[in-house]
Amino acid sequence: MRRLGWVILFAGxxxxxxxxxxxxxxxxxxxxxPLTPSPEATLFLVGDAGEANEERSAxxxxxxxxxxxxxxxxxxxxxxxxGDNIYEVGARTSALEEDLPKLExxxxxxxxxxxxxxxxxxxxxxxxxxGAADIGRAAVRTQREWLGRIAEGRNVALLxxxxxxxxxxxxLGTSAYLVFIDTEWLLREPPDECGGAESFxxxxxxxxxxxxxxxxxxxxxxxxxxxxPHGGNVAPLYRGPFxxxxxxxAGVSRQDLVSSxxxxxxxxxxxxxxxxGNPPLVFAAGHDHNLQVIRTEALAATYQLVSGSGSKSSNAxxxxxTRYATxxxxxxxxxxxxxxxxLVVVGTTEGESALRHIFSCVLSSSTTEQTCPEARLxxxxx
Amino acid sequence: xxxxxxxxxxxxxxxxxxxFLACALVMMPMARPQPVIAQFxxxxxxxxxxxxxxxxxxxxxxxxxxxxxxxxxxxxxxxxLWIWASGFALTVGSGIALSSxxxxxxxxxxxxxxxxxxxxxxxxxxxxxxxxxxPRPLATALIGAGAGALIGGLFGALTHDGGGxxxxxxxxxxxxxxxxxxx
Numbered sequence: 001m002r003r004l005g006w007v008i009l010f011a012g013x014x015x016x017x018x019x020x021x022x023x024x025x026x027x028x029x030x031x032x033x034p035l036t037p038s039p040e041a042t043l044f045l046v047g048d049a050g051e052a053n054e055e056r057s058a059x060x061x062x063x064x065x066x067x068x069x070x071x072x073x074x075x076x077x078x079x080x081x082x083g084d085n086i087y088e089v090g091a092r093t094s095a096l097e098e099d100l101p102k103l104e105x106x107x108x109x110x111x112x113x114x115x116x117x118x119x120x121x122x123x124x125x126x127x128x129x130x131g132a133a134d135i136g137r138a139a140v141r142t143q144r145e146w147l148g149r150i151a152e153g154r155n156v157a158l159l160x161x162x163x164x165x166x167x168x169x170x171x172l173g174t175s176a177y178l179v180f181i182d183t184e185w186l187l188r189e190p191p192d193e194c195g196g197a198e199s200f201x202x203x204x205x206x207x208x209x210x211x212x213x214x215x216x217x218x219x220x221x222x223x224x225x226x227x228x229p230h231g232g233n234v235a236p237l238y239r240g241p242f243x244x245x246x247x248x249x250a251g252v253s254r255q256d257l258v259s260s261x262x263x264x265x266x267x268x269x270x271x272x273x274x275x276x277g278n279p280p281l282v283f284a285a286g287h288d289h290n291l292q293v294i295r296t297e298a299l300a301a302t303y304q305l306v307s308g309s310g311s312k313s314s315n316a317x318x319x320x321x322t323r324y325a326t327x328x329x330x331x332x333x334x335x336x337x338x339x340x341x342x343l344v345v346v347g348t349t350e351g352e353s354a355l356r357h358i359f360s361c362v363l364s365s366s367t368t369e370q371t372c373p374e375a376r377l378x379x380x381x382x
Numbered sequence: 383x384x385x386x387x388x389x390x391x392x393x394x395x396x397x398x399x400x401x402f403l404a405c406a407l408v409m410m411p412m413a414r415p416q417p418v419i420a421q422f423x424x425x426x427x428x429x430x431x432x433x434x435x436x437x438x439x440x441x442x443x444x445x446x447x448x449x450x451x452x453x454x455x456x457x458x459x460x461x462x463l464w465i466w467a468s469g470f471a472l473t474v475g476s477g478i479a480l481s482s483x484x485x486x487x488x489x490x491x492x493x494x495x496x497x498x499x500x501x502x503x504x505x506x507x508x509x510x511x512x513x514x515x516x517p518r519p520l521a522t523a524l525i526g527a528g529a530g531a532l533i534g535g536l537f538g539a540l541t542h543d544g545g546g547x548x549x550x551x552x553x554x555x556x557x558x559x560x561x562x563x564x565x
Contacts, residue, residue: 130457187455243443243466250447250524251517252462254455258517261454 021235022317024227024325028349028358029375031342039335039342041175042070043217046331047082047286049310050102050125055329056311057105062346062355063331064109067116076173077116081106082286082307083123083184083221090126090139091146103143104150112153119170120147120158123221123286124184124255133190137163140182160185164194167204167218175336177211179204179280183220186265187254201272208276215341215364217334218273218280218301221287222255224266225296225304227319228288230256255287273300281341281364282334290316291330291345293323293359295372303363303372307332309347324359324375339366350378426488437494437531438473440502444528445469447521473531486539493538494531501530 046063049056063079071077086102103120110118126143127136144161160166165185170178181204189197208216227233229248236245251258257266273279279300286308294304298320306316309329316325330347345359361372446466450456456465473494480487505526509519 130461243439243446246443246520246524247446247450247462249517250451250521252447252450252456254457256455259455260451 021229021233021238021315023315023327024318024322025350025378026324026326026359026375027378029324029360030357031360031362038073039070039075039175039337041076041173041336042078043172043176043178043334043336044070044077044079044331045082045219045284045305045307045334046079046106046310047221047306047308048084048123048289048312049081049106050085050087050123051311052102052105053311055313058353058355059310059329059331060105060109066333066346067109068111071111071114071116074115076175078170078172078178079110079116079118080178080180080219080284081118081120081310082219082284083121084125084286084308085120085123086143087125087311089129089131090136091142092139093142100146100150103146107147107150107154107156110154110156114155116155117170118154118156119178119180120156121180121219121221122158122160122182122184124187127184127188133188133192136184136188137190137192163192165197165200167200167207169207169210171211172217172336175214176334176341177214177216179207179216179218181218181220181269183222183265183285186220186269187222187261197268201268204269204272205276208273208278208280212278215282215336216278216280217282217284219284221285222262222265223257223285223287223304223306224269224283224299224301225294225319225321226257226288226306227292227294227317227322227325228290228306228308229314230288231319232256232258233315233317270300284332286310288316289314290325290327291332291347292316292325293332293343293345293361293372294319294321295323296321303343305332305343318377322374323361323372326358328358330355330358334363340364340370343372426484426491430488430491433495434474434477434491437491437498437535438470438477440498440524440527440531441473442466442468442470442528444525444531447524448528451521451525469528473535476535480539489541490535490539494535497530497532497534497537498527499530500534502527504530 044063044067049059067077067079085106086099091099107118110116122140126140128139140161140163144158147156147158159168159180160182165182166180168180172178186197232249234245234248236242238244247253248256251260253259254261256262282303282305283301284305284307286306288306289308289312290306291309292306295302296304310331313327313329315327318325324345326347328348330345333344333346335342341363343361343363344357346355347358348355349358359375362370363372364370443466446462449465456462477487477491480490502523506519506523509522
């Protein structure tokens with residue numbers, strides 16, 4: 001009987017050890033017919049690029065080449081960095097030599113004195129990764145100051161950059177309307193002089209109503225839906241025997257979607273999007289270290305893009321509405337044409353180290369119904 | 383507004399405190415050394431120790447989930463680790479502290495084990511009402527398991543009547559410092 005108990009324990013442990021966080025495997029899929037390479041405006045989305053490593057170097061180098069090509073035609077271009085711009089705890093004046101270069105590398109792909117604008121959105125790590133509110137706010141403001149210092153003729157800014165939730169807005173020519181939100185502030189709601197969460201949501205509604213004839217892209221660090229670790233996709237033995245797994249599933253961390261604070265933020269953002277009468281076409285975020293394209297009817301913003309693998313990588317499983325997902329490093333690109341919005345995912349596929357276009361589709365068209373079809377699963381998939 | 387300060391100890395009080403401390407330090411080594419008993423001796427042996435470990439795990443995890451759910455979520459891994467480790471250490475320490483009475487220790491530990499099972503089931507049922515899905519049932523199950531471990535352990539320890547098997551021979555606790563004066 002005792003021996004049977006040990007056998008059961010061993011078998012259970014082995015099974016649990018073999019369980020890994022799921023990663024769906026898609027074939028690369030580019031839109032057919034090929035997308036028109038002459039946009040009126042372009043938006044690049046890069047997230048969680050705050051760690052200095054080889055992978056990030058490759059991503060930023062490829063980004064630079066695409067930015068140069070896009071800006072050559074003179075159309076407005078925005079490069080949006082979706083948070084966690086400096087790992088591990090944001091900008092520290094006491095660690096200038098260590099932290100500043102992480103930011104400088106991300107500024108470098110933005111050409112000086114050009115039609116390219118760089119926007120950095122604060123993430124949870126930029127808020128001193130769970131540190132006290134005043135320390136986090138100081139880190140955000142330090143990052144804003146550093147961006148001003150290292151710009152050297154480049155048009156770069158931290159938006160919202162004052163330690164308040166925003167929203168900050170930007171017109172991408174006449175082609176699109178960009179809205180930037182500090183979602184970490186929304187999770188914390190620290191006592192400060194920002195006017196409180198209610199006034200934020202009122203401002204958000206009002207801003208969305210301004211340009212009803214343009215596609216709106218809202219951006220923050222935290223996604224509203226994800227198949228990555230922050231959406232519960234963790235392995236049972238990750239970071240210890242079941243504790244982290246159970247804690248994640250039970251909504252212990254404020255940074256996970258199932259926590260009450262995060263779920264409340266999603267509900268309120270969605271409500272504001274809906275009430276405005278002009279919900280975003282796209283909500284883009286980072287936070288999970290992968291690339292995901294999700295089309296959902298459950299939220300007001302039709303397309304949910306997770307572009308968080310600028311320097312780190314984590315698995316993403318297939319969830320309702322997933323069109324494409326990969327744990328490879330990369331970024332995304334949105335091209336705005338007169339009557340269409342195109343999406344391109346730039347990353348690596350299995351067995352390859354070089355970045356390339358691995359997924360593309362039409363997100364919206366004024367002439368035809370577009371649903372951005374799902375890529376084909378490789379083998380069995382998950 | 384006058385600031386209220388605690389009264390400063392007089393020299394006599396200070397001297398008394400130091401004398402008391404000195405006496406305690408001198409007397410402790412003079413206690414007769416006793417054989418050290420195992421922390422988990424008969425009847426509470428390896429199996430009992432494993433149950434205590436599992437119950438402590440439940441208490442730590444339950445405490446973590448309760449804290450996080452009540453405050454909207456923890457912000458850092460370190461904060462979570464502190465809470466979990468505190469709950470775990472409290473329960474393990476409580477179980478070991480009963481080492482002088484093996485039978486009581488056994489009842490407390492197995493009581494906590496039963497409490498984990500009952501508490502998790504009750505917590506799960508509570509969690510499925512209303513919300514019914516999402517993280518709530520798991521969270522309430524984990525909180526229930528932790529609470530059940532504590533309640534079951536207390537019940538087991540306090541309802542032991544102390545009768546039954548005699549104490550283990552030489553089963554006295556070891557003083558802090560101990561060496562033999564003479565044999």
